[in-house]
Amino acid sequence: MKFNGYLKLRIGEALNLKPTTFSRRHTVIFNKAPQILDPYIVVKVDDVKVGQTHTKQRTNMPTYNEEFCLNVNDGKQIELAVFHDTPIGYDDFVANCTIQFEDLIKTSNTGETFDGWMDLEPEGKVYVLITLTGSFTDDVAVIKENTHKQFTRTRQGAVRRRIHQVNGHKFMSTFLRQPTFCFHCKEFIWGVFGKQGYQCQVCTCVVHKRCHQLVVTVCPRMKKSTKEQVTDGLP
Ligand SMILES: [Zn+2]
Ligand SMILES: [Zn+2]
Structure with a gap:
């Protein structure tokens, strides 16, 4: 099911945010x-x-109270991704969660606002309020039309990198400073000449871009799947 209509999303506060092992690799x-x-x-x-919300300085329990409103065409899911604002280079991934529009169909039908704590992976939670005004359509007979309202991009960097989720791993493209073994095929990923690897932001394993979808080992630091968490959060 896909959502067409108006999305109002309010991000309240977040709790228990923790730097990932990956982001602390230089400090441990x-x-x-x-x-x-x-x-x-x-x-x-x-x-x-x-x-994107504003950056809150020096806190692991930020309060945002920021609202995002936009028209959605054939929307399948909303993703919230928390990043740590770093002075140089890519910002550090902290945690994320995904919300399927489909799971909000009940609130949409009744015109109610969904509000609740969403569990973030691997750590933390975020309080959201979501109001949907519109309708759901079946996946078939839908013409793909990318008309998401684009907000002005004020920052480059981490936000342009996609999080590729495979078996609990959260892979993001990373520049490697030294030759590294691929976690999947065990061959070198050469770090010279700006070669990129995909690194899990939770358990730090590195794979070739071509290998990331083939990883069968479940990320050791994941507790439970996003799907369960989304269902848990619903009234
Ligand atoms: Zn992992
Ligand atoms: Zn590989």
């Missing part, structure tokens, strides 16, 4: 205390970025 050797984040949340509809 110094045995520092848990890192405080400068978190912001990117909102995507079907992998197209439609908005």
Whole structure:
């Protein structure tokens, strides 16, 4: 089922945000205390970025109270991805969650607002309010029309990188500074000349781009699937 209509999404607060093992790869050797984040949340509809909250300084429990309104055509899912604002290079991935429009069909029919805590993976949760005004259509006989309202992009970097989720891993393209073994095919991914690998932002394993969809090992740090969490969050 796909949603056509008007989406109003309000992001309230987030709790229990933690830096991933990957983002702490340079700090752990110094045995520092848990890192405080400068978190912001990117909102995507079907992998197209439609908005971004402001960055909250030095907090692992930010309050945003920011609202995003847009027209959605054939929408399948909303993704919320939390990033840590870094001074240089790509911003660090912190956690994300996906919400299927289909799972909100009940609230849409009754005109109610869905509000509740969404579990983030691998850590944390975020409070959202979602109001849908529109209708659902079956997947068949739908002409793909990419008319998501694009908000002005103010920052480049991490937000352009897609999160590829395979068996709980959250792969994002990463520039490798040294030759690294592919977790899947065990061959080298050469880091010279700017070769990219796909690195899981949760367990740090690295694979070739061509190998990422073939990874069969479940990410060791995942507790449960997003699907279960979405269902849990519904009234
Ligand atoms: Zn992983
Ligand atoms: Zn490989």
